[in-house]
Amino acid sequence: MIRQRYKMFVNIGHSSPKVLLCRTISIATQTTKSSNEVTLFNQRYPIDEWTNISENIISKLGRNLHVAQYHPLSHIRKRIVNYFYAEFHNRNGNPVFSVYDNISPIVTVAQNFDSLLVPKTHPSRQKSDCYYINKDTMLRAHTTAHQTELISMGLNNFLVIGDVYRKDEIDSTHYPVFHQVDAVRLCTAEEVFQNVNNSDSLKLFEHRSLETNEKQACHTLESVKVMEHELKNTLINLAKSLFGPEIKYRWVEQYFPFTHPSWELEVYYNDKWLEILGCGIMRQEILEKSGASERIGWAFGLGLERLAMYLYDIPNIKLFWSTDTGFLNQFKVDDPNTAIKYKQVSIYPQCINDISFWLPEGTPYSSNDFYDLVREVGGDRVEQIILKDVFRHPETKKLSHCYTIVYRHMERTLSKREVSNIHEKVKKVAAEKLHVTIR
Ligand code: PHE
Numbered sequence: 508m509i510r511q512r513y514k515m516f517v518n519i520g521h522s523s524p525k526v527l528l529c530r531t532i533s534i535a536t537q538t539t540k541s542s543n544e545v546t547l548f549n550q551r552y553p554i555d556e557w558t559n560i561s562e563n564i565i566s567k568l569g570r571n572l573h574v575a576q577y578h579p580l581s582h583i584r585k586r587i588v589n590y591f592y593a594e595f596h597n598r599n600g601n602p603v604f605s606v607y608d609n610i611s612p613i614v615t616v617a618q619n620f621d622s623l624l625v626p627k628t629h630p631s632r633q634k635s636d637c638y639y640i641n642k643d644t645m646l647r648a649h650t651t652a653h654q655t656e657l658i659s660m661g662l663n664n665f666l667v668i669g670d671v672y673r674k675d676e677i678d679s680t681h682y683p684v685f686h687q688v689d690a691v692r693l694c695t696a697e698e699v700f701q702n703v704n705n706s707d708s709l710k711l712f713e714h715r716s717l718e719t720n721e722k723q724a725c726h727t728l729e730s731v732k733v734m735e736h737e738l739k740n741t742l743i744n745l746a747k748s749l750f751g752p753e754i755k756y757r758w759v760e761q762y763f764p765f766t767h768p769s770w771e772l773e774v775y776y777n778d779k780w781l782e783i784l785g786c787g788i789m790r791q792e793i794l795e796k797s798g799a800s801e802r803i804g805w806a807f808g809l810g811l812e813r814l815a816m817y818l819y820d821i822p823n824i825k826l827f828w829s830t831d832t833g834f835l836n837q838f839k840v841d842d843p844n845t846a847i848k849y850k851q852v853s854i855y856p857q858c859i860n861d862i863s864f865w866l867p868e869g870t871p872y873s874s875n876d877f878y879d880l881v882r883e884v885g886g887d888r889v890e891q892i893i894l895k896d897v898f899r900h901p902e903t904k905k906l907s908h909c910y911t912i913v914y915r916h917m918e919r920t921l922s923k924r925e926v927s928n929i930h931e932k933v934k935k936v937a938a939e940k941l942h943v944t945i946r
Contacts, residue, residue, distance in 0.1 A: 558641055649689070654667075658798070812824050833890050861911050
């Protein structure tokens with residue numbers, strides 16, 4: 508999700524990046540906010556007049572929805588990573604992109620802004636736009652914050668996936684925490700022109716040239732065009748691999764302080780154009796400062812929530828934070844490519860009851876028959892049926908199943924009495940029709 512304010516200004520001076528790559532040692536984020544410091548991931552930070560993180564935002568640290576098993580954001584993450592693994596490999600067939608999905612969201616202001624040439628006066632730095640821990644430290648506002656440190660480590664192709672934090676209005680598509688995937692690909696002249704015969708005269712860089720709409724001053728037009736072509740192809744094919752070959756899309760020119768030229772990709776969805784990512788040719792100054800001056804690079808950043816909302820028909824971004832099994836279990840599939848359309852969950856509370864029985868001996872039994880029967884008896888008041896436990900008696904060798912039935916109504920709160928009446932009826936009918944013995 509690319510917000511307006513990253514785009515506007517032209518780039519002016521910046522200081523050199525001071526960066527640290529820290530790993531999240533995250534259990535629950537136990538926070539102690541004394542008068543002059545705050546503890547996050549077991550690390551103490553002094554607070555000052557810049558501090559503006561709230562308890563609610565702190566409570567989101569360490570949730571890591573993008574790697575939570577079966578979470579829709581995790582399915583999309585896997586699909587994107589798999590796409591990059593399949594699309595870019597070396598002569599031995601090994602993937603060339605390395606993936607970082609576990610970098611702490613606590614970054615320095617230098618990482619988030621200065622290292623990316625974001626001007627000191629850029630509106631995206633305002634206290635009203637970001638979550639500051641103190642004047643030097645913040646919750647990253649984009650995963651692009653890790654670009655320079657990873658390039659400095661010697662990486663040429665990588666993906667960074669994680670939670671990002673921006674102060675914003677809250678509506679159906681905006682939430683102060685969301686998830687991004689950033690990518691960087693750096694190429695040598697040999698790699699850029701590998702498909703060109705007699706490419707010896709083709710160069711990545713030229714001197715005495717000026718910046719134009721099409722390129723930075725230092726780049727040759729031919730190197731930029733080849734990179735632009737690969738970048739756009741990669742992203743269109745990624746979008747097609749997620750949404751199908753028929754998607755309608757368009758490129759829109761854009762401005763980012765850290766890329767030039769820059770574009771946004773928009774896809775047509777529900778009768779409107781939806782922006783899903785920002786990308787561009789990386790500012791050569793960033794590569795130079797990170798020790799990769801002999802290469803040219805492309806980069807992009809995309810928002811996972813937007814893609815997931817589009818793909819699964821999820822109507823509200825808040826739902827991603829739901830711990831309601833009515834939401835989560837709809838995505839409980841091992842194959843991330845499974846087509847899923849989200850069905851709205853009731854806002855009324857769930858009522859959960861277990862049932863255990865011995866399976867019949869002699870007559871065949873299948874769980875599906877039981878599911879049918881529960882639906883027949885409980886109708887729309889049944890939200891989920893989960894096979895919770897299978898047990899074989901060590902002596903009698905009889906098999907027992909235990910199911911959890913989640914009851915919930917779409918329009919009202921179910922009373923305990925009503926649920927227990929249905930549940931008793933389920934037991935009775937199961938015994939009669941399926942010949943099970945209730946335990
Ligand atoms: N970081 C940008 C954003 O969040 C997206 C972006 C990443 C654009 C990399 C260009 C290159 O808005």
